[in-house]
Amino acid sequence: QKEVEQDPGPLSVPEGAIVSLNCTYSNSAFQYFMWYRQYSRKGPELLMYTYSSGNKEDGRFTAQVDKSSKYISLFIRDSQPSDSATYLCAMRSNSGGSNYKLTFGKGTLLTVNP
C-alpha cells in the first residue's frame, strides 16, 4: 500500500460547482497536511496548510483533516476556470531528519468548464 493515495482523476466540473478532492494515507505519524496547486508546466504552489485534525478555511478553499480515518479533503466552492490545475496533497511527520520530507499524492487533474 502506498503511503499516500490520491485519485488522479481527471475531474471535470462546470463553473460554480463545489469540488471535493481527497487523499488517504497509511502513516499514522503524519501530522502536517498540505495541498499544493500545480498549473500546467509550472511548479507546485502551496494552497493550504493544516496541522493535525480539523478544518481550515481560506476564501473559497476549505481543508479538512480526519486523522482517525487517515483522510484529508480539499473543498473548492464556486469553482472558477482559473482553478483548473492539478491538485497535490502532501504530508509529513514532525520528527527530525529525513522524516521532515514531504510525501506527495499523485495529484488530481481538475478542469472547471466555463
Place this chain on the structure above:
Amino acid sequence: DTAVSQTPKYLVTQMGNDKSIKCEQNLGHDTMYWYKQDSKKFLKIMFSYNNKELIINETVPNRFSPKSPDKAHLNLHINSLELGDSAVYFCASSQEPIDTQYFGPGTRLTVL
C-alpha cells in the same frame, strides 16, 4: 523577482551524456531540495540540503550528485544519462526543513 529559479528550463540530450541543472533561491532560505516528477505527475523527493549539509538522500542512483556551493544554490549533476531519467526536475527551498516549501518552475529533461 523570481524566488526560486532553475536553468535550463528544457534539456534534451542523448543517453550516456552528463548534464547539470542549476538552482538558485533569493529567499534567504537555509534548506533546498530536488524533486523528480515523472510522466504520471508523481512528485518524489531526491535530496535535501540544510545549510549546505545533506539531510535527505532518498534511494537515488549514485549517477545523481547534488552540490551546494552556498546556501542559495543547489545544483544537480547527472552522469551517464538513461532513458528513465526523462522527467521534470523541481528545485524547492524552505527556511527550515519543517517550513513551507517554495518550488521553482522545473527543468524538463528529455533523454533520447
